[in-house]
Amino acid sequence: MCFRYLVGFARLGIVGALSNKRLKLAARCRLWNESFFSAPRLKRTPLGGTRRTRSDGVRILVLGGTLFLGRHIVEAALARGHDVVLFNRGKHNPHLFSHIEKLRGDRDGDLVALRGRRFETVIDPSGYRPEHVRAVTDVLGGAIAHYLFISSISVYRDFPPHRSFDEDAPLAEGDQGYGALKARCEDMLEEALPGRVARVRPGLIVGPHDPTDRFTYWPRRVARGGSVLAPGRPERPVQLVDVRDLAEWCVRGAEQCRVGVFNAVGPRSTLTMGQVLEGCATVTESVARFKWVPDEDLLAAGVKPWTELPLWIPESDSRVGGMLLADNRRAVAAGLTFRPLADTIRATLQWDRREGAAGHDLPIRVTPIPPEREAELLAYCV
Structure with a gap:
């Protein structure tokens, strides 16, 4: 506690x-x-926190907890001996975690199940509207000793090309769009629970049970072999974090009552798109041939960055060209660690082959280019 x-x-x-x-x-x-x-x-420093030993079980409320990051957070918390309670609508994977307490409700008005309950830490991987987050703090009030909010690097106002940014970069204004709404959630939490909030800002979260296909596409595509359309330059920096690393770090943050703001991105050193694709080839033992196509050619062909070709953001884009250049030194200093990329690729592909995300119909899921479109682009651009 x-x-x-x-x-x-x-x-x-x-x-x-x-x-x-x-x-x-x-x-x-x-x-x-x-x-x-x-x-x-x-005022506490961003790296501050109350230390406790692993043997001290923490009573944790997880808002959501059955889809992707939340699911891994619950698994990590249970593995570390904590008392976990879920609050969700029961919509996604209701069969999971049958042995723990589940409170049913909806952040959009139905919070009756939370009234009178007390928790040492709230972990919130699902909040993105400030009124929903505020409703939770209003119901639980003084019963919240620590609140760990999963925000996003999308909270920043802009991402100039070739320029890294840290946690003090200007935030998006207003209340329109995902990033701005996440930023307003952060503001609301600091107002409601001053000094008790950890604001975790991940970039691209990848790994098993990812419903978005924003990374899974690449191990799957490289494993298929043949000529692979590779976007941009092989030296282009990219960032991602394995969901299992992020989840365990969040749980340890709950144990320590860690507060502050953190860019939770990885890896520790520079990772390039070429290294990602070569890593996929090594893990899958593929003989894929990478055909690197410049940003301008892909844009001229009407390819949609990030969605049709995951992990691709044109480096020259004046608004988001530097989105994958977040400074993660604060999170690393607070204990965030990263497993080898090969481990992430292997686990992601094993999960995808076993079950994948085909059953998920979520607005956050991207639609990468199909094989026919890839072949057309290779013929047009190469």
Whole structure:
């Protein structure tokens, strides 16, 4: 538990009595301050957090938890011995996690199941409208000691070409579009729960159970062999994070009550599109031949970046050319680690061959170019 809050809540009669063990742990917490509720809040560094041992089970509410990142977060939390409760509509994969408590409801007005409940940490991988996030904080109120919100690098205002950006870059304004809505969710949470929020901003999340096809296309396509249309330059930098690495890091953040803002992208060092495709070829033992087509030729042919050719963003695009250049040093310093790319490719392809995302009809799923269109483009551009 986030002991600095727990002790204060107990003194205010909000939670029950604490065990001696937890009181002693709270007393040792380096961030605990006897005047916490009476003195002005001290600004905490982004890497701050209350440390607890793995043996201290945390009561975690996961909003969603059965689709992609949420699913992996639940699995990681259970593997680390935590008490996990789900709140969702029961729409996606309701058969999962039958042995844990599931609260049914809808963030769009039906939060009755959350009333009177208390959790040490809320992990929110599904919120993208500020009114939905606000509804949760209103219902749970003082019962939230720590809130970990999965935001997005889309919150930033723009992504100039060939320029990296960190967590202090300007955010999107207004309330139109996915990125702006995520930014408003962040603002609302900081207002409602000052000093208790972790704002995690991933880029492209990849791995098993990904319903979007935004990465899975490449291992699948390279495994098929033949001439592969490869977009842009092989040296073009790309970023992605394995969902399993991100999920475990989020759970450890809940254990530590980590707060602050983090660009949760990977890997630690530069990764290029050429390395991604060569990695796919190595893992699949494919004899695919990569035909690199310049950005301008693909644009002239009407190819849609990111959706028809996943992981492709034209480097010269004045608005989003630098979207895959996020500075992740803060997240790395806070313990985010990255498994080898080959592991990600292999696990993704194994899952795709076993079950894949064919049954998911979601607006976030992309539609990569079919083989016939790829052949036409290769004939036209190469």
